[in-house]
Amino acid sequence: MNMRHRQAHILVVDDDRDIREAVVEVLEEEGYGVSAAGDGAQALRVLDESEQQPDLILLDLMMPNTNGFEFRRHQLANARHATIPVAVLTADGQAARKAEELQANGLVKKPVKIQPLLDTVELLVFGSHA
Amino acid sequence: MSAVLEGQRGRVLNVNDEAASRHSVSQMLRTSGFSVLEAANGSQGLARAREAPDAIVLDVRLRDISGYEVCRRLKAAPETEAIPVLLTSAPHTASENRVEGLEAGADGYLVQPFEASELSATVGALLRIRAAERDAKRLAGDLAEAVEIRDDFMSIASHELKTPLTSLQLQLDGIARLLRGRENGSESALGKKLATAIRQTDRLSVLIDDLLAVATISQGRFTLERSEADLERVVTEIVEGFQAEAARANSTLTLHSSGPVKLRIDPLRIGRVVQTLVSNAIKYGCERPVDVTLSHAAEQARIAVRDHGIGIAPADRKRIFGRFERAVSARNYGGLGMGLYISHRIVEAHGGTIHVEPAEGIGSLFVVELPTR
Numbered sequence: 001m002n003m004r005h006r007q008a009h010i011l012v013v014d015d016d017r018d019i020r021e022a023v024v025e026v027l028e029e030e031g032y033g034v035s036a037a038g039d040g041a042q043a044l045r046v047l048d049e050s051e052q053q054p055d056l057i058l059l060d061l062m063m064p065n066t067n068g069f070e071f072r073r074h075q076l077a078n079a080r081h082a083t084i085p086v087a088v089l090t091a092d093g094q095a096a097r098k099a100e101e102l103q104a105n106g107l108v109k110k111p112v113k114i115q116p117l118l119d120t121v122e123l124l125v126f127g128s129h130a
Numbered sequence: 131m132s133a134v135l136e137g138q139r140g141r142v143l144n145v146n147d148e149a150a151s152r153h154s155v156s157q158m159l160r161t162s163g164f165s166v167l168e169a170a171n172g173s174q175g176l177a178r179a180r181e182a183p184d185a186i187v188l189d190v191r192l193r194d195i196s197g198y199e200v201c202r203r204l205k206a207a208p209e210t211e212a213i214p215v216l217l218t219s220a221p222h223t224a225s226e227n228r229v230e231g232l233e234a235g236a237d238g239y240l241v242q243p244f245e246a247s248e249l250s251a252t253v254g255a256l257l258r259i260r261a262a263e264r265d266a267k268r269l270a271g272d273l274a275e276a277v278e279i280r281d282d283f284m285s286i287a288s289h290e291l292k293t294p295l296t297s298l299q300l301q302l303d304g305i306a307r308l309l310r311g312r313e314n315g316s317e318s319a320l321g322k323k324l325a326t327a328i329r330q331t332d333r334l335s336v337l338i339d340d341l342l343a344v345a346t347i348s349q350g351r352f353t354l355e356r357s358e359a360d361l362e363r364v365v366t367e368i369v370e371g372f373q374a375e376a377a378r379a380n381s382t383l384t385l386h387s388s389g390p391v392k393l394r395i396d397p398l399r400i401g402r403v404v405q406t407l408v409s410n411a412i413k414y415g416c417e418r419p420v421d422v423t424l425s426h427a428a429e430q431a432r433i434a435v436r437d438h439g440i441g442i443a444p445a446d447r448k449r450i451f452g453r454f455e456r457a458v459s460a461r462n463y464g465g466l467g468m469g470l471y472i473s474h475r476i477v478e479a480h481g482g483t484i485h486v487e488p489a490e491g492i493g494s495l496f497v498v499e500l501p502t503r
């Protein structure tokens with residue numbers, strides 16, 4: 001386990017419970033602090049209620065209630081949350097275009113394996129691979 | 131003449147400003163089974179054309195607006211452009227005038243004097259052509275709609291398939307990591323079964339990607355994500371990833387490379403091309419060695435994949451790059467015929483070429499050439 005992960009915190013937003021839990025578990029094993037939300041509205045609540053801002057949000061796009069696009073609009077409209085980097089986590093066929101549309105900082109295409117997921121997260125959180 | 135009922139064959143607008151001639155043409159049309167609308171000059175003709183006749187017989191010598199001009203206007207207006215127009219003119223009309231008429235958009239030309247049978251046959255032919263055009267248009271519309279539905283369906287289906295696959299892959303990957311932590315974990319019976327499960331989900335993942343790529347290509351939404359990349363690294367990674375599969379197929383897979391090749395490409399897509407060629411070389415390679423050669427000149431990088439398997443008949447060498455095209459029997463080899471089609475599109479989008487070269491001896495030689503700038 002890598003010590004410098006201890007301070008880093010990730011918010012995982014995905015409506016598919018199995019995916020969400022698997023991603024949370026992998027990140028926790030890797031030493032990240034992790035919180036999770038099942039849709040955009042929940043994610044906004046997590047942001048509002050937590051004292052420590054996450055260092056990265058992993059964001060699914062197609063979700064019930066508040067989808068990833070709506071979440072991103074609200075996030076950008078709130079000065080306190082606007083600067084948190086977002087990596088889109090999606091099975092969308094036009095993933096790259098949608099990530100750009102969302103002004104996302106990163107993109108993880110589903111299906112994804114553990115190592116590439118961790119590499120992307122690390123790159124976005126620390127700016128380089130360990 | 132015959133026993134056809136007036137109006138049974140459709141409605142014809144007869145435009146002619148000479149009363150006698152107009153009456154005689156109307157009479158001929160009626161006895162041939164058409165009902166007739168009449169117009170006594172060009173502007174009246176244009177007005178009555180909006181009553182949607184099935185065809186228009188239009189005399190070229192009109193005093194208010196020339197028949198050619200009437201024809202041009204009919205063909206320029208969306209509500210009348212589809213109505214066939216038969217121009218009629220005085221005896222001994224020069225061929226230039228007929229050409230002018232046809233250039234004005236007329237569908238046919240008859241020179242006076244003509245008989246009822248000739249007029250009837252000509253109008254009948256124009257109506258048949260128009261009906262066939264309408265059918266073709268409708269079919270094309272239905273087809274386009276069906277294709278659109280299919281492509282939308284494939285996009286959605288691939289999204290829906292990817293979601294459970296993501297879960298599955300993360301779980302399998304997680305198990306593999308747990309197992310790796312144990313002594314001899316990967317070598318155990320469980321480790322082997324797990325490796326197979328991972329390999330099969332990878333296959334599923336490629337299939338889903340292919341379905342999506344085919345849909346994206348036919349929707350015209352296929353785009354590259356280019357970046358600076360080393361082609362040697364892309365090819366090496368794919369070749370290494372196929373070593374196990376080659377071994378399982380009792381084949382050997384060797385990469386010959388002359389060093390790094392820095393290019394602005396879509397590395398994932400080019401990787402997909404190499405993957406297609408290597409997997410085909412193993413699949414159709416009859417357990418014999420497969421060689422991948424990467425080389426580059428000033429203007430071009432070249433990837434060659436050579437096998438010694440069943441080969442490809444000269445007649446099939448172009449066809450296999452088409453969508454769902456295959457040159458083997460489905461009784462012998464499974465497959466959807468998407469790999470080479472997608473690869474062709476990917477290489478084309480990079481401004482390069484992909485083709486089969488006649489190979490010496492048995493087997494096939496696939497060559498991809500990519501411009502270096």
Ligand SMILES: Nc1ncnc2c1ncn2[C@@H]1O[C@H](COP(=O)(O)OP(=O)(O)OP(=O)(O)O)[C@@H](O)[C@H]1O
Pocket residue numbers: 406410411414415437439440441442450455456457458464465466467468469470471493494
């Ligand atoms: N190395 C090869 N040797 C002989 N025939 C080949 C080779 N590569 C391709 N072909 C022929 O070209 C056809 C199209 O290949 P392609 O990879 O597009 O589809 P496929 O292998 O049939 O199916 P899949 O979509 O599963 O890959 C094959 O069906 C086969 O007939």
Ligand SMILES: [Mg+2]
Pocket residue numbers: 406409410465469470
């Ligand atoms: Mg194939």
